[in-house]
Amino acid sequence: MKAEEALRFHNQVCFPLYAAANAVVRAYRPLLQDLDLTYLQYMTLMLLWEHKQMSVKALGQQMSLDSGTLTPLLKRLESKGLVSRARDTEDERVRLIAVTPAGMALRNKAKNIPGQLACSLGVDAAQAETIKHTCEQLLAVLADEQA
């Protein structure tokens, strides 16, 4: 592609990705309002529902986020009573984030959210799998380059 063409807005490959990611967060917002959670808080809890307890680092690796984002987010979840933030007695540098009973209880209220969102997306199962796979691949390549 000519340099001229490559600088045209509508030829950008990644901007639709960027805009779609924002649109997804917008689509989740009304569904999560009942739970008083943001999208990122919801995704964090989803990890903790499965693992019960994780370090900040482990959360960051799963979500491709650093402590600058996670520390304040986890403090907000703590202030809502959904997680605890204890130091690991084995290694005092590590914060172990654990889901509380109240946080675990939210899982039931969240059960119908994936279904509701799937309806909004307007993509079929095959397209959903393509999005997921392509983005995971993109992510893997870009994550690799940082290292």
Added chain:
Amino acid sequence: MKAEEALRFHNQVCFPLYAAANAVVRAYRPLLQDLDLTYLQYMTLMLLWEHKQMSVKALGQQMSLDSGTLTPLLKRLESKGLVSRARDTEDERVRLIAVTPAGMALRNKAKNIPGQLACSLGVDAAQAETIKHTCEQLLAVLADEQA
């Protein structure tokens, strides 16, 4: 899919999209550092390089953003001398954002950015087209629902 499975972190379709969008912004950052631009500022200028002059509303429609995001961003571009922000004399409600000569000059320095980024992405042309098309479709559906 069972409700149980649908709440598993690794079965989420949209989170890779979200994380990939962040990763793209990260990948652009070092390339844009020379131009002293953020990713969103770069995309905004790209529109203005093509259209010379646009209202805040028109920019917002192209980028799926509202004035709460654009107004401060455009003020930052103005303070760098890259755009002007005049009121439309035909309709005083409208702000006409125009690219300045200095803003136009940046286009030359940006010419090699698309090529550099394409190398980082690690996806072939066909995959790039799939990402673009799928995200545009997703965006169209979600934008439609807001209306």
Added chain:
DNA sequence: GTTAAATAAATTGCGCACAATATAGTTGCA
């Protein structure tokens, strides 16, 4: 011509993202 409804942009407040830096704790090794 007034005025009510509609429209465009700006403002406010909160929650991400993340670079850069700081702090505290651990490990390895001379």
Added chain:
DNA sequence: TGCAACTATATTGTGCGCAATTTATTTAAC
């Protein structure tokens, strides 16, 4: 044992993203 290198998290500052609200202007109905 002492201490340098490393690691995990926290802090600070800037820039989005967007809901909710406000301000200014235009349009349309009467």
